[in-house]
Amino acid sequence: MLTMRNNEDEFEAAFAAFCKRAGLRRTIQRRIIYELFYKARCHLGVEDIMAKISIKNPELRQESIYRILNDFEREGYIRKVRVPGVKKYEYASEKHGHFLCSECGRITDVDTSDIHLPTILLGASDVSITFNGICPNCAKKKK
Ligand SMILES: [Zn+2]
Numbered sequence: 562m563l564t565m566r567n568n569e570d571e572f573e574a575a576f577a578a579f580c581k582r583a584g585l586r587r588t589i590q591r592r593i594i595y596e597l598f599y600k601a602r603c604h605l606g607v608e609d610i611m612a613k614i615s616i617k618n619p620e621l622r623q624e625s626i627y628r629i630l631n632d633f634e635r636e637g638y639i640r641k642v643r644v645p646g647v648k649k650y651e652y653a654s655e656k657h658g659h660f661l662c663s664e665c666g667r668i669t670d671v672d673t674s675d676i677h678l679p680t681i682l683l684g685a686s687d688v689s690i691t692f693n694g695i696c697p698n699c700a701k702k703k704k
């Protein structure tokens with residue numbers, strides 16, 4: 562129980578510090594979306610966010626979500642998931658690649674720090690890597 566509360570305190574402190582730094586008001590809507598990315602560390606599009614929160618927060622509209630996501634992205638809290646054709650955001654953690662399943666559309670983070678780049682790419686300042694294929698779950702179902 563104690564750790565639960567500490568996590569909660571940590572979250573509140575992080576959210577408060579973020580809003581202060583960004584000059585954003587601490588609204589319930591911002592808090593809800595901040596929390597989604599803070600706790601889940603996954604890839605979320607506007608539809609995913611609507612689906613996750615609309616039952617409890619029917620007043621939260623799509624335009625507001627877009628606006629909040631834009632603010633969060635500008636402040637460097639989240640970034641667009643750089644997978645072609647995918648409109649989702651993720652917590653701006655360390656750089657990593659993605660594996661996109663062509664069956665279920667699931668996006669999985671891939672640690673790309675061990676990938677050996679050819680010499681010509683050593684000076685590259687911007688790299689985004691996407692692997693395409695079928696995830697283990699879908700591969701199992703196909704059998
Ligand atoms: Zn799949």
Ligand SMILES: [Zn+2]
Pocket residue numbers: 604642651657658659669670
């Ligand atoms: Zn990712």
